Amino acid sequence: MAHIIFRSFFLADVVVLLLVLLSPPFAAAQLKTGYYASICPNLETIIRSSVKQSMAQSQIAGPAALRLFFHDCAVRGCDASVMIVNSNGDDEWHNPDDQSLKPDGFQTILAAKAAVDSDPQCRYKVSCADILALAAREAVSQSGGPYYQVELGRYDGRVSTKSSVVLPHADFNLDQLNAFFSGLGLSQTDMIALSGGHTLGAADCPFFQSRIGTDPSMDSAFASQLRTTCAGQTFAFLDAATPAGFDNSYYKNLQTGRGLLGSDQVLYTDQRSRGTVNYYATNQGTFFYDFANAMTKLGRVGVKTAANGEIRRDCRTPN
Missing domain, CATH: 1.10.520.10 (Peroxidase; domain 1)
Incomplete structure (x- = not known):
């Protein structure tokens, strides 16, 4: 990799x-x-x-x-x-x-x-x-x-x-996350579903290292593992269970205190969002359905028309 x-x-x-x-x-x-x-x-x-x-x-x-x-x-x-x-x-x-x-x-x-x-x-x-x-x-x-x-x-x-x-920010709490996504016209459920995109990719160690050994919501064995990981490299996978596969293991990780970022783990530690996390963890089909709906809603944000946009010939520069 x-x-x-x-x-x-x-x-x-x-x-x-x-x-x-x-x-x-x-x-x-x-x-x-x-x-x-x-x-x-x-x-x-x-x-x-x-x-x-x-x-x-x-x-x-x-x-x-x-x-x-x-x-x-x-x-x-x-x-x-x-x-x-x-x-x-x-x-x-x-x-x-x-x-x-x-x-x-x-x-x-x-x-x-x-x-x-x-x-x-x-x-x-x-x-x-x-x-x-x-x-x-x-x-x-x-x-x-x-x-x-x-x-x-x-x-x-x-x-x-x-x-x-x-x-x-990577340490946002639920209220801050909801406020941002609400500004985009998205609900808490949309936000939690889109967070499932963290089943792919990785994050730099500086963005979660402050949680290691200090955040009680982080599983102690996971914290020890991350400490070793960041001593040898500069990143960790957002979903170490299946880093290259798009599935619902991200939510299962949250249930066991293995969310990498604070803004991930808070979805489980906060009682107001825990139920959705638990449901997605046991119902991958529902997560997939809600993720697709949330991506569709996100795709409607700030859409340009012919009146205020263009079809770029080169994506890197306006015509």
Whole structure:
């Protein structure tokens, strides 16, 4: 396994309720499955094949692409602004909370974009935002998780700035997590289901080391194991039981005090969310169903239209 680390989706110093990111009704209404049926009929097949190839080439391509979707939608909305690279360095990736996003994730999207544009019928007609949403679904389904229909029809944003990146912190409590996700139009159940995405990927040791030996909610044997792990390397898997498989073992880990981040473990230690964790731990099918629904809702945040967006020819720069 390549020694490459993902920071968790739940990394930031401050949280602000970005209500302006909520999709206006007309923007959400433009999204639909089959949006490209007559524009690029082979779109999903093309992206499925490209992501499969990327995941075969890199063991972290899938988790990295999934995390990229989270970081994109939760900041300026699902407009692929996270992909933009500005020459002056003022872009989302250069914010400290996004620099943990790995090149493998970006490359997975760029490869999928190139594959789509290699089809003359599709060239420059499919947004990077839609490609990112489809690639995230493929990362999940090709890792053993649910396959779900993705609503499409997003346009790409033209703006990306460091200051716009505001994400939850790894030590957030339940109230803070709920406040942030509520600002995106998502419920507590949505938040807990999306947290299950931590069944893939890893986190840097500095983001959980303070819990080792000090947090009573952490299993003592797990704490000892992490102490040894971080003495020899710089990261630990978010779900050590099945790090490469998308399943419900993340929730089983929480039941035994083996949640890596404080913002993971709090979902079990707080009585208000424990019931959902317990249910997902014993009902993988329900978790898959709720995760797919939550991903669909997340995919509606901040959707751009032709009036305030574009179809980027190069995902890394506005046209």
